[in-house]
Amino acid sequence: YLVAAPIAALILAFAFANREIVTIYFDPIGGHGLEPIPAPQYAVLLIVAALGVTVYVWLISLAGAAVLGFAVALGRRFGPRWLDALLLAYVEIWRGTPFLVQLFLLYFGGPYAGLSLDAEPAGVLALAVYGGAYFSEVFRLGFEAVPRGHVEAAECAGFSRAQIVRRVLLPEMAVLVLPACVNLAVSLLKDTAVLSVVTVPELTLTVSAIGTEFYAFVEALFLLALGYWGLVEIAAALGRIAERRLARYRFA
Numbered sequence: 001y002l003v004a005a006p007i008a009a010l011i012l013a014f015a016f017a018n019r020e021i022v023t024i025y026f027d028p029i030g031g032h033g034l035e036p037i038p039a040p041q042y043a044v045l046l047i048v049a050a051l052g053v054t055v056y057v058w059l060i061s062l063a064g065a066a067v068l069g070f071a072v073a074l075g076r077r078f079g080p081r082w083l084d085a086l087l088l089a090y091v092e093i094w095r096g097t098p099f100l101v102q103l104f105l106l107y108f109g110g111p112y113a114g115l116s117l118d119a120e121p122a123g124v125l126a127l128a129v130y131g132g133a134y135f136s137e138v139f140r141l142g143f144e145a146v147p148r149g150h151v152e153a154a155e156c157a158g159f160s161r162a163q164i165v166r167r168v169l170l171p172e173m174a175v176l177v178l179p180a181c182v183n184l185a186v187s188l189l190k191d192t193a194v195l196s197v198v199t200v201p202e203l204t205l206t207v208s209a210i211g212t213e214f215y216a217f218v219e220a221l222f223l224l225a226l227g228y229w230g231l232v233e234i235a236a237a238l239g240r241i242a243e244r245r246l247a248r249y250r251f252a
Helices: 004-017 039-078 080-098 100-111 119-145 150-156 161-198 203-214 218-251
Strands: 023-026 035-040
Touching: 035 150, 039 080, 039 119, 039 161, 039 203, 039 218, 080 119, 100 119, 100 161, 119 161, 150 161, 161 218, 203 218
Parallel strands: none
Antiparallel strands: 023 035
16 A cells, blocks of 8 residues: 555556646756656656645644644643633534535635635645644543543542543543544545645645546546545554553553
8 A cells, every 4th residue: 555656646647648748847866957857757746746745734634633632632622611601602502513615715715804814824724723623522422431440440549630630530531533534644645635725735636637638538437436545544553553552551
């Protein structure tokens, strides 16, 4: 799976090779003269770069969503009533509205509120806030699934609230919520495709543009599906590895 996208890119390039296309000039040495490079090979470079953008945006958004979700879950569990109500409103609003609408409001409506962001930062922020609402519910239910007796035992041992979270709730909760977190990570990975509508140069925008330019729509869609499938399989494999490593914290 690690080489699925590059192989698919090469397949697409060969599919383009017999089409009537122009030559694009590319500087491979950095200032030592421009050398002609066939457009199919340039397409491969664009796809590889778009793959890097997709993975980068996904990882940053995933980390932000997980941190935000964990903070929201802690606030709802240990915070006062007014904070719980405020955070609940955030969760319900963000889970109850389409991500595309949220992205449009942030990117196009943000400047009216004094928040003007480029396409990529806006996409990362929108995806992180959107995913944080879902992660918060997963973490909250994970906290509630930890047996009350374990928490009471830690309190009797003199643990502070921070120690209870770090040494009791977090390890046991992580085992319980890991499969759901992996599913959310996969969902966020596929949601990066939505960022193409605000011109983030990720896989969907780049491959679609190449397919339109070369009139290779079927090949482009095939490459796009194969690329996302490979990324999803990698994410799932990493999730299985993490689950095996956390299994030692499993409680009876």
